[in-house]
Amino acid sequence: MSQLDPATIMKQQVARAAVARVKSGTVVGLGSGSTAAFAIEYLGDRLKSGELTDIIGVPTSFQSEVLAKQFGIPLATPNDVDRIDVAIDGADEVDPQKNLIKGGGAAHTREKIVDCLAAEFIVVVDASKLVDRLGTTFLLPVEVLPMALEPVKRAIVALGGEPQLRMAVKKAGPVVTDQGNLVLDVKFPNGIDDPATLEKALNNIPGVLENGLFVGTTDCVLIGEIVDGEPQVRQM
Numbered sequence: 001m002s003q004l005d006p007a008t009i010m011k012q013q014v015a016r017a018a019v020a021r022v023k024s025g026t027v028v029g030l031g032s033g034s035t036a037a038f039a040i041e042y043l044g045d046r047l048k049s050g051e052l053t054d055i056i057g058v059p060t061s062f063q064s065e066v067l068a069k070q071f072g073i074p075l076a077t078p079n080d081v082d083r084i085d086v087a088i089d090g091a092d093e094v095d096p097q098k099n100l101i102k103g104g105g106a107a108h109t110r111e112k113i114v115d116c117l118a119a120e121f122i123v124v125v126d127a128s129k130l131v132d133r134l135g136t137t138f139l140l141p142v143e144v145l146p147m148a149l150e151p152v153k154r155a156i157v158a159l160g161g162e163p164q165l166r167m168a169v170k171k172a173g174p175v176v177t178d179q180g181n182l183v184l185d186v187k188f189p190n191g192i193d194d195p196a197t198l199e200k201a202l203n204n205i206p207g208v209l210e211n212g213l214f215v216g217t218t219d220c221v222l223i224g225e226i227v228d229g230e231p232q233v234r235q236m
């Protein structure tokens, strides 16, 4: 009997299913977060065993870069490659249209660059991430340049949001992103009505670098769940 908790088992199953779709000779976007971390590990395993050859990984964060190096995946930046064939990444919320909230790991800016460049963007989640309406279980992350923090907060309030500065754990002060910026986690009291309009409106505020709404970018969602005590993966 496995010692792992069901959430970890689901993450592993879904990461394995996504990595099974990767083909030799491709450029792979490497997502961030705990589910994507399993995908990076399994991609490294397939490379090491010789089952896959000629893979280049494009990391979406310092976390995924470190993991990819640890698991022997050759790396490049978006500037080094002429295409990304497939990206595998997690999400914090997924709606029925496959729109996402991402940025629980404060990596959404680089994630959006890499995931949007990919010819195929595969999202890997467990069933707890599925929602009818975005913004109902998770606050929307917005990356902000530090010198614009207060004006950006006021502009977000004018859009109906309630921003709070993300604070670090095991470090005094706020979370600082891989780009040296801050993160506002924004509550929309009734959830998000129109993700496409809000995504653009937030990014139009001077001082906002990127927000965690991913609208119309997902090709496929792989969902890990436990059915009758058995871990399963289904596709949306």
Ligand SMILES: O=C(CO)[C@H](O)[C@H](O)COP(=O)(O)O
Pocket (backbone or CB within 6 Å): 031, 032, 033, 034, 035, 036, 089, 090, 091, 092, 101, 102, 103, 104, 105, 106, 107, 108, 111
């Ligand atoms: O967007 C992300 C990081 O910025 C992650 O993909 C998202 O937070 C999901 O993480 P996990 O798989 O650990 O639940």
